[in-house]
Amino acid sequence: xxxxxxxxxxxxxxxxxxxxxxxxxxxxxxxxxxxxxxxxxxxxxxxxxxxxxxxxxxxxxxxxxxxxxxxxxxxxxxxxxxxxxxxxxxxxxxxxxxxxxxxxxxxxxxxxxxxxxxxxxxxxxxxxxxxxxxxxxxxxxxxxxxxxxxxxxxxxxxxxxxxxxxxxxxxxxxxxxxxxxxxxxxxxxxxxxxxxxxxxxxxxxxxxxxxxxxxxxxxxxxxxxxxxxxxxxxxxxxxxxxxxxxxxxxxxxxxxxxxxxxxxxxxxxxxxxxxxxxxxxxxxxxxxxxxxxxxxxxxxxxxxxxxxxxxxxxxxxxxxxxxxxxxxxxxxxxxxxxxxxxxxxxxxxxxxxxxxxxxxxxxxxxxxxxxxxxxxxxxxxxxxxxxxxxxxxxxxxxxxxxxxxxxxxxxxxxxxxxxxxxxxxxxxxxxxxxxxxxxxxxxx
Numbered sequence: 001x002x003x004x005x006x007x008x009x010x011x012x013x014x015x016x017x018x019x020x021x022x023x024x025x026x027x028x029x030x031x032x033x034x035x036x037x038x039x040x041x042x043x044x045x046x047x048x049x050x051x052x053x054x055x056x057x058x059x060x061x062x063x064x065x066x067x068x069x070x071x072x073x074x075x076x077x078x079x080x081x082x083x084x085x086x087x088x089x090x091x092x093x094x095x096x097x098x099x100x101x102x103x104x105x106x107x108x109x110x111x112x113x114x115x116x117x118x119x120x121x122x123x124x125x126x127x128x129x130x131x132x133x134x135x136x137x138x139x140x141x142x143x144x145x146x147x148x149x150x151x152x153x154x155x156x157x158x159x160x161x162x163x164x165x166x167x168x169x170x171x172x173x174x175x176x177x178x179x180x181x182x183x184x185x186x187x188x189x190x191x192x193x194x195x196x197x198x199x200x201x202x203x204x205x206x207x208x209x210x211x212x213x214x215x216x217x218x219x220x221x222x223x224x225x226x227x228x229x230x231x232x233x234x235x236x237x238x239x240x241x242x243x244x245x246x247x248x249x250x251x252x253x254x255x256x257x258x259x260x261x262x263x264x265x266x267x268x269x270x271x272x273x274x275x276x277x278x279x280x281x282x283x284x285x286x287x288x289x290x291x292x293x294x295x296x297x298x299x300x301x302x303x304x305x306x307x308x309x310x311x312x313x314x315x316x317x318x319x320x321x322x323x324x325x326x327x328x329x330x331x332x333x334x335x336x337x338x339x340x341x342x343x344x345x346x347x348x349x350x351x352x353x354x355x356x357x358x359x360x361x362x363x364x365x366x367x368x369x370x371x372x373x374x375x376x377x378x379x380x381x382x383x384x385x386x387x388x389x390x391x392x393x394x395x396x397x398x399x400x401x402x403x404x405x406x407x408x409x410x411x412x413x414x415x416x417x418x419x420x421x422x423x424x425x426x427x428x429x430x431x432x433x434x435x436x437x438x439x440x441x442x443x444x
Contacts, residue, residue: 026105029098032444035081035434036099040074041442042433046131048073050124067107072117074103080430083408085423087115119414122422129425130318132432133294137319141439142287144319146388147294148327149285149311150396151304152404155411156266156278156420163258163268163278169217172261176210209261216264223257263415269302280412280420284403284428285311288327288395292435293428294318298421304331308348309340322346327392335373342372349389352380403427 030037051069078099079090091111093100136142164172183203187196260266266278281302285295295315297307308328316322323346330351338348352362363381365374379385403409407427412420 026098026102030102034099035437036074036078036103038437038442039077039081039433040070040103041444042437043070043074043077044443045135046128048128050127051121067109067113069117071104071107072114075100075109075114076118076426077430077433078103080407080426081434083406085408085413087111087118087413090114118426119419119422122418122425125422125425125429129296129429129432132429132436133292133318136292136432136436137321139440141290141436142292142294142319143289144287144294144315144321144323146288146325146327146391147285147312147315147323148288148392148395149283149295149308149332150329150392150400151281151283151307151331152400152409153269153271153279153281153302154409154420155271156260156263156280157412157415158260158262158266158278160268160276160278162260162262164216164261165256165258166217166220169213169220169259169261173210173213173217176206176213180206180210212264213261216259216261219264220257220259223259227257265300265417266415267300267302280417281307282409282420282424283307283311284396284399284424285315286395286399288391290435290439291395291399292432293399296421296424296428298417298424300417304328305334306337308332308334308337312341312346325349325388327389327396329392329396335368335370338376339370339372342376347379348376349380349385349392350376351389352377399431402431407431 048069051073055066055069057063057065075090075094079085079093084090084093088111090100091109091114094104094109095101133142137144180203183199183206187199187203260278263278266280268276269279269281270276271279279302281299281304283295283297283299283304284293286292287294295311295318297311297314299307308326312323312326322344325347326341327349330353333350333353338350341348355362363377365377369377380389407430409427412423414420414423
């Protein structure tokens with residue numbers, strides 16, 4: 001048949017004006033074994049009284065009813081399990097995605113409520129973490145016979161170009177204060193309601209910038225104090241000429257400190273790819289029996305050397321049990337910390353640093369060794385200790401990889417060390433609850 005005489009193709013075309021009547025309930029939208037149902041059931045096993053006690057709207061008292069904390073908890077836990085960290089994105093999903101609509105159960109959500117709930121309950125999340133660990137220990141899923149710790153550097157919510165020196169910070173603060181005064185004056189003189197809301201939003205943003213700049217200057221003061229404390233004292237035995245020469249070299253090398261105007265507590269750290277970026281150092285400790293996270297910490301120091309003792313103390317405070325064995329990599333090796341861990345009954349498994357002189361025996365007793373650190377050296381010489389240490393990567397690195405690849409721990413959505421720790425607790429709770437639902441049947 002000639003091409004020009006071919007008939008029109010039959011198509012299924014879109015029809016958007018046809019009336020449809022659909023009958024369904026939210027509970028029918030999800031399968032019985034859906035992850036959202038399991039997380040909802042797992043949250044129901046926890047004691048949420050601290051969240052409910054803080055609600056002021058009660059009985060016949062005036063006030064708007066509060067959103068159920070169980071709904072907000074499950075929303076964020078499921079969102080983090082999907083790698084979602086934006087409150088605005090989560091609010092949109094609550095309108096259009098059946099899973100989130102099921103969790104909401106007909107409740108409307110806005111991003112302000114979601115954002116405030118995520119960052120405003122760090123102490124309560126910490127209590128939930130402790131409560132969950134107690135349950136896991138009771139069920140025999142956490143034993144604390146062996147704990148592995150590792151740090152992961154996560155990109156902060158600040159750009160590399162946001163770091164400023166003192167002179168620039170003072171100038172920016174002066175401009176910010178002038179901007180706040182100008183916006184306050186405009187807000188008082190403008191009678192328009194709609195315009196007033198816009199002006200109020202601008203004033204709020206200007207005040208927040210002013211507060212960040214004030215914190216940045218305070219952080220800069222603290223950093224300069226630390227630098228001054230680290231400066232070596234002048235030795236009187238040196239000649240004046242030598243001292244002057246040394247000081248000139250130090251001044252040439254010394255760089256003036258800078259602090260971020262976006263997140264004053266963030267620090268530039270070397271990342272895994274070799275680049276330098278504003279970051280925080282999150283610390284996680286895992287019980288190696290089932291790989292549950294038992295400790296969460298955060299610091300703005302790139303080194304892990306001072307992080308072993310605080311984490312061990314946190315695990316002891318949470319569980320009341322001192323771990324028998326502690327696995328860390330070479331970045332945590334500090335003789336004073338190993339001495340204290342060993343003295344209190346926790347055996348440390350960490351690689352012994354290589355000596356500068358290749359002929360020296362790294363496992364021989366050193367002048368600064370105590371009996372405890374020497375015991376650690378001798379232990380790490382044995383094949384059994386080396387086999388135990390090699391298990392560290394299978395536990396610590398697995399948790400880090402899970403959080404980075406699936407839970408959104410590539411860049412932090414919040415600013416400030418306190419809020420970053422809260423995000424770390426959200427991650428740990430999500431990870432532990434998901435693992436718990438796989439190991440223990442949840443009630444329907």
